[in-house]
Amino acid sequence: MAFTGQEFVTLTEKTMLYLIIIDKEGNVHYANKRSETLFQLPGDQIIGMSIRDFIIDEEENKFEEIISKCCNLKSPQNYTFRFSPASNTGILTLKFDFILYNDLIYASGIDITEENKEHYSLISLSKLTKTGAWYYNPISEEMFFSKECYNLHDLEPGTPITMEKAISYYRPESRPKIWKFLEDLINKKPTDYTEKIVTEKGTEKWIRVLGEPIIHNDKVVFINGSFADITERYNYLEKVKYNEETKRLALKGIRSGLFDHHFDINATYYSTDFKKMLGLPLDKDFISTDLLKKLIHPDDLDDSIKRHIKGLKKEGHHYFNHYRIKNKKGDYRYYEIYGYRKKDKNNKTTRMIGNLIDVHQRKLNEHTIAENHSRLLAMINNGFAYTVLLNTSGEILMADQDSLKIIKRDFNVDPTTEPTLFIEVMPLNFKTSFFHEFNEALKGHTVKKEIERTTYKGALQWLESKYTPIKDEENNVNSILVSFHDITEQKTAEIARKEAHIKEQELSNLKSNILSNFSHEIRTPLNGIVTISNILLSGEENPEEREKLSAYLDESKERLLATINNLSHFSEIETIQKNLNYVEADMNYTIETSYREYRHFANSKKLKYVLKLDEDCPSALIDEDIFRTAINNIIHNSIKYTDEGKVLVKVKGEKEKIKITIKDSGIGIGKDSLKKIFDPFIQESIGLSRKYEGTGIGLSLSKRYIEILGGKIEVISKLNQGTKFIITIPKNI
C-alpha cells in the first residue's frame, strides 16, 4: 500500500473516518478531528493517552491481540471495538483497520454504532429467546447454523453442519416429516413445525422451526429459517392442556357448577356447563343474584336466604348452603353449595368461590330410604301385635313401639341404642323353643309356633310367633323377622267350636242315654208284670198268693205308667216353653200349697215336716203350673229318700229374687252321682220302700222348669247325712 504518515494526517482532517496513530503500547500519537468525539477531549490533550482506557473492558485483551498480530505479522488487521468515551454518551462501535508503518500503528475506523446496536441486540435476543437462525442453499446444499443454533444443539459453534446431520438430531420416527418439510420449502411453501430433538449431549428439547424460501427467477435459491427452543413453553402448554382436559372431564362428570360470587356487584360467575344446564344466558359472564333467586324452589328460598346470611357471618372461610334449583327442563334438582370466602380487613366477605354439587339423586335416595324406613316402621307398628327384626346373631335390629315399650319396662334396656339379644328380653313362654325356631329360620325356613300366655294385665292371650328369614340378593339369610300375631280371638273361636262339638256329642250321648234309661225304666216294671203274669197264668197259686201277686202287678203297672207320663212331660218341654202363662204369684201361698200336698206322705214316714215362710210375703212372676210341678218333684224326692229325721221347706225373699230351700236328712247323694243328679233317669235308691220309686226323670224335669222361669237350682249333699236343694227364682223376669 502506498501510504505515508503525512498523507494519512492531511488527507483525513475532514473525513468522517476516525484516524488515530498509536504506538505499540497503544499510546496515542495522533488523532484527527473526528476522533475527538471518541475521546471527548480536544486534539492536543488526546496525544499521549492510552487508547486502552477507552475500549470496554471485555475487549481489551482482543485489542492487545490485534495490536501484537499487527506488529508481529506485519499484516493489516481488521477488527471492531466498542468504546466508552469519557463523557457518558453511550457506546461507540468502531470498525478499525490497523496498519503498521514505521513502528507506529495507523488505525482508521468507521462508526458502525447504529448497525451494531441491531446486531448486538439480535444476538442477545437470540440468546434470551433461545432462538437460532439457519439457512440452506438447495443448489449447493450448503447448510448454515447461527451460533445460537449450535448452542441449542449442544454443538461447538463452527462445527461443520449439513442438512443430513441437522436432521439426524430428530427422533427417527420424525425424520420423514422433516424431509417433507424441506421438500415443501423447496416447493416454495413457507412452513413451520414443532418437533423434538435429542441434542449432542442427549438432552431432549422441543423446538419450533420456521422456514422461508427465497425465490429468484421462480426458483428457490435460498432458504432462511429460525430454530427456537420452546421446551419450557411446550411443557407448559402441555401441562395447561392436560389441566384443562382434566378440568373439563371433571366438570363433565359431575353435575356441578363452579361459581365465583362477587359481593361488590352482587353477581356471580358460573361455569359454562352449569349455565347451559340451568338455561342461563351464556353470553353474560356474571349472573345477578336476583336471577338465581328466581330459579330456587319457592319452598327452599326463605330458608336458604337465612342460611346464606348466617353463613356469610360465620367465622372462618367456609360456606355451606343447599336448595333446589330449576333446570332448563323445568325440573328442580337438589344442590349443595360449598364455598370458600375471601374477606376484607373488616372481616366482611367480598368474594366467594366454590361449587354447586348436584345431590339430587342422593337426596332422592335418602328420601326413598327414609320413606321405606317409615313404611317398614308403619308395617311393624300396625301389621302385627309385636314385630322384632333380628340379625343373624339374634340381636334386635328393629322392633315395634309396643315391643320396645315392654322391653324397656320389663328389662330396663333400650334395644334401639344398645345391642340386645332377643333371647334375653323375650316372653318366657317362647324362650324354650326360640333356638329351634331361630335356627330353622337361619336355614331359610319360615316357622310358626303357637303359645298361650298371660298378659301384663292378667288376661289370657294366644300368640302365634312367626319367624320369617329375610334374604339378600345372594339368597343368604341376613336377618330374621319375628312377628307375634295375636290369635286369641281365633283361638277362642276354635275352642268354642270344639266345646260346641263336645256339647253336641254330649247331647247326642245324652239322647242315647235318655233312650237307654227309658228302655231300662220301662223294662224293669215290665219284667215284674211279665213274670207275675206267667205265674198267675200257670194257676198254681193259692188265692192268698194270687192276691199278693196282683198287688205286685199293680205296683209294677203304676211304675210303668208313671214313667210313661213323665216321658211325655219331658218331651213336651218345648211346647210348654211356648205356652207359658206368667202370673204374679204369692210365693208363701204357692209353696205352702205344694208343702200341703206331701204332708200326708211325710207323716206316713213319721218325718218332722217343717215349713218356714217369709213374713214379707214376696211374690214372683211365674207360670204356676210348671213352677209347682218343679217344687213338688223336689219335695217328693226329699221325702222319698228320707227315712228318718226331717224335711224342711223354706221361703226367703231377697232383693230381686226368692230363695226356696228344701232340706232333708235323707240318704244323701254321693259325689259322683251329684254331678249327674239332674240328668234324666239317674236317680235310684236303695230305699227300702219301693212304693214311690220314680222314673228318675223328676229332678231333671224340675231343673228344666226352674230354668225356663229364669231361675236356677243348686244341690248340696253329703252321703248318709242329707241333701239341700236351693231354688232361686227372680221376682221379675
Place this chain on the structure above:
Amino acid sequence: MNILYVEDNKINAMVMNRMLSKNASKVMIAENGPTALEMVKKSTLDLILVDINLGLNQMDGCELLKRFKKLDMLENIPIYAVTAYAMPGDAQKFIKIGFDKYFSKPVNFDKLLSAISKVKQKIN
C-alpha cells in the same frame, strides 16, 4: 242246684225267685253287691244271676262281677247278667266284660230255664 240272684228290685226278686224255684232250684236273693259277696263265701253255688243297675250310689253288677272273678271259689261257676239294659250293643258289652250269658228283662223264661238245665246237666 243253688242259684244266687243279685237284684235290688224287690218285686222282681220275689217273682223271679218264684219262677226259678219251680224248677227244683234253690234261689238265694241278695239286694246289693256287698251282701252278695258275703253270701258267696258262705254257700256252695252252681250259678249266679246278676242285675246290673243295683241302685243310686251302689256297686253295680259290672263291679260285682269283677269282685266275683277274683274269688277262687267261683272259678268254675257261671255268672249270667239279667238286666233291663237292653239297647243294641248292651249284650255284647256285658259278655265282653266277663258274663257267661246275658238275659234281658222282661226275662224270656224258656231261654233262661233251658240255660239253667244245661248247667244242671253239667253238674250231674
